[in-house]
Amino acid sequence: MKIQWYPGHMAKAKRKMKEDLPLVDAIIEVIDSRCPNSSRNPEIDILAKDKARIMLFNKADLADPARTKSFMESFRKQGFYTMEMDARSRSSVKGVSKLVMESCAELLERKKQKGILSQSIKAMVLGIPNVGKSTFINAYVGKATAKTGNKPGVTKGAQWIKIGKDLQLLDTPGITWPKFEREIVGLNLALIGSINDEILxxxxxxxxxxxxxxxxxxxxxxxxxxxxxxxxxxxxxxxxxxxxxxxxxxxxxxxxxxxxxxxxxxxxxxxxxxxxxxxxxxxxxxxxxxxx
Ligand code: G4P
The missing domain is CATH 1.10.1580.10 (Conserved Hypothetical Protein Ylqf; Chain: A; domain 2)
Structure with a gap:
């Protein structure tokens, strides 16, 4: 069974993401803990290879805890800064700023040595539809800034959000990719609700x-x-x-x-x-x- 879903607005969003990448220091990927490999956009590794990388394991409340722990460990070994969360809870997303700053520690040190006083970090938030990206941003910012909904792909166009004095987030619309290389990816994304149910x-x-x-x-x-x-x-x-x-x-x-x-x-x-x-x-x- 082959499942593909790549509506036109996502192609546009991807072009915009490429344009915005040079503006940010870090990439925050929100993924679904139930299927970390399937719920990542593999193109990001190529597009963002020189950026600090943060991976937020969302919906951890629904995933097998032992597997989530091992997944996080394995991504940490690949250089990602990881954290598990339930984006619906504000206390659960509290540690994100610290994680972002840790991931950018070297960059901030380099800036300091060059005499750049600003310790401000810009991070792009990415996530395929329905992983809970809007819920995360709402909980993180503390008010309903990002639009949430129960249909995949409803997040509006990219926007900047200020978090405290040192962090700015660039929110982006949910993006999938043109071709799922493995059948299991389409199946898993369908199961977690990232693909429009009407085509399933x-x-x-x-x-x-x-x-x-x-x-x-x-x-x-x-x-x-x-x-x-x-x-x-x-x-x-x-x-x-x-x-x-x-x-x-x-x-x-x-x-x-x-x-x-x-x-x-x-x-x-x-x-x-x-x-x-x-x-x-x-x-x-x-x-x-x-x-x-
Ligand atoms: P998106 O921006 O990535 O597309 O996703 P969105 O935040 O709209 O979240 C999609 C659905 O997932 C929402 O449920 C949301 O409440 C739920 N959700 C987000 N994070 C978590 C989490 O960590 N754990 C669990 N269990 N659910 C989470 P919904 O039923 O579609 O909408 P609603 O009725 O909750 O608003």
Whole structure:
């Protein structure tokens, strides 16, 4: 199943981002902790290679905590400054300024040695749709500055936001990329709500999710949907069992796959299935090759 989503306004936003890059010292990437690899725009590594890099692991409340910890460690080793957060909580985003300043410590030192007195830092905030970028900015700034919404891609055009006296943020619209190199990226982004739901083949998507869950999070299925899910290793059997349990049955007695798929997707997205990550920290190749 190939999923692609690259509306025209995102191509425009990317051009604008390229234009703005020379203006900033640091890049703050907001990602979804449930799938750090899939929810990053891989083009940023090429475009922003000489910038300080901060990666905010958002929606950590929904992700598997042990996996988030390992992911953060692995990105730290690659030179990123990382922090986990739940952007809906102001206390959770408190540490961001300190992290940005730490990431720019060398730059500030160089400025000082050149006699530049200003210790001001400019950072660009990036994130693909629905990772919680607007929620983060609102919580960070302390008032409803950035527009939030429940549809991917609603953030308005880029804007500067002042944080205290030493930090300015450049907010940018959510950007995805023209071609997902791996099938798993499209699937994961669809599952976390970063792709417009209207274009999704929902039953196939949930079939994939159940394949993944029966393999890695069987106990989450049992605790959400009951003992009938115990030991179910086949995704279709699991789907049928959930449909029966939750009365997703059509009038003639057939299973209503659309209804049960919506129910499972909703349970996953809201965290009712528990804290689940869609990727493994050290097994990106293995995850990517999972049969869909
Ligand atoms: P975006 O700018 O990156 O596109 O995303 P936005 O801030 O609009 O957030 C998308 C959805 O994710 C919102 O929910 C928001 O509340 C939720 N969200 C943001 N950060 C977190 C987090 O750390 N944890 C959890 N669990 N949810 C988070 P929504 O239902 O679409 O809208 P709303 O009804 O909450 O306003």
């Amino acid at each position: 083949p929902i039953e196939e998507l949930i079939f994939y999710l159940l394949k993944y869950l029966t393999r890695y999070y069987g106990s989450a299925l049992v605790s959400r949907y009951g003992e009938t899910l115990q030991g179910k290793e086949d995704a279709l059997e699991a789907m049928d069992a959930i449909a029966v349990k939750r009365a997703c049955i059509k009038k003639g007695g057939d299973i209503d796959y659309t209804k049960v798929s919506r129910l499972i997707l909703d349970d996953f997205r809201s965290g009712r299935l528990g804290r689940i990550s869609l990727e493994h920290p050290m097994k990106w190749e293995e995850d990517s090759q999972m049969e869909v």
